[in-house]
Amino acid sequence: MSKLSKSKLVPQVYGYGFRREMGLLKHEYLVIEYFDGSVSVDQALRNNQVAPEVILPKIFELFENMLGQGFVHMDPHPKNILLAKDGVLKLIDFECCAFDVSDRSFCLAFCMGYFYHFWFYQFMREQEYDQLAREFAGASVVPLNKDFWTYYNHFKRCKVSRSLRYKVFLSLSARREFLAHCIKVARDEP
Numbered sequence: 001m002s003k004l005s006k007s008k009l010v011p012q013v014y015g016y017g018f019r020r021e022m023g024l025l026k027h028e029y030l031v032i033e034y035f036d037g038s039v040s041v042d043q044a045l046r047n048n049q050v051a052p053e054v055i056l057p058k059i060f061e062l063f064e065n066m067l068g069q070g071f072v073h074m075d076p077h078p079k080n081i082l083l084a085k086d087g088v089l090k091l092i093d094f095e096c097c098a099f100d101v102s103d104r105s106f107c108l109a110f111c112m113g114y115f116y117h118f119w120f121y122q123f124m125r126e127q128e129y130d131q132l133a134r135e136f137a138g139a140s141v142v143p144l145n146k147d148f149w150t151y152y153n154h155f156k157r158c159k160v161s162r163s164l165r166y167k168v169f170l171s172l173s174a175r176r177e178f179l180a181h182c183i184k185v186a187r188d189e190p
Contacts, residue, residue: 007069009062010091011035011082032092037085042078045123050083052123053132060136062089063111067142072098072107074165077119096162098169105145106175110165112136113155126156147179154182 011033018028041059044050059081066072073080074096082090101107116129133152137144154160167174 009066009069035082035084035090038082040079041081041083042119044083045078053128056124056129056132057136058089059115060112062091063108064140064142066091067101067104067107070099070101072101072111074098076111076115096166100169104142105148106151108140108142109148109151110155113152116156150179150182150186154185158185
């Protein structure tokens with residue numbers, strides 16, 4: 001958490017602690033920065049405080065900035081992004097994140113694809129999402145490789161288990177196998 005706490009993209013962490021209960025349970029807690037008036041992106045969308053087509057490019061930019069700061073959130077969805085009164089976005093809930101962003105194209109494809117599959121489909125049709133993704137990708141500072149859209153589409157359309165997500169982020173050989181799987185699935189789609 002100390003590495004993340006230096007980032008302006010996440011709340012500042014002020015403390016960590018735990019309490020044991022009956023010798024078996026361990027209750028852990030973090031003391032983090034409070035943002036008065038902030039709501040999750042999910043809540044802002046459900047309350048019509050922001051339009052999906054307005055907030056989505058800002059979320060894509062947040063993902064890009066996150067990679068520029070050397071980490072990737074492994075569960076990026078609208079409940080894990082806070083929207084402050086001034087429009088600033090902050091990532092929360094770091095149950096797991098990766099610090100190897102050497103293949104930034106893969107990392108961005110994961111974030112953008114997973115974001116739609118896991119949650120954003122509730123707020124926007126796939127065609128509109130893809131159009132905004134194409135516009136963002138065309139202007140992105142992240143150099144996108146030839147496999148970007150293959151990964152993006154797979155994460156967007158298919159359920160990828162947490163354990164497999166972790167595996168492909170930690171192992172280059174697992175990522176190569178995953179790419180072969182993504183290509184096969186895309187080829188077999190109607």
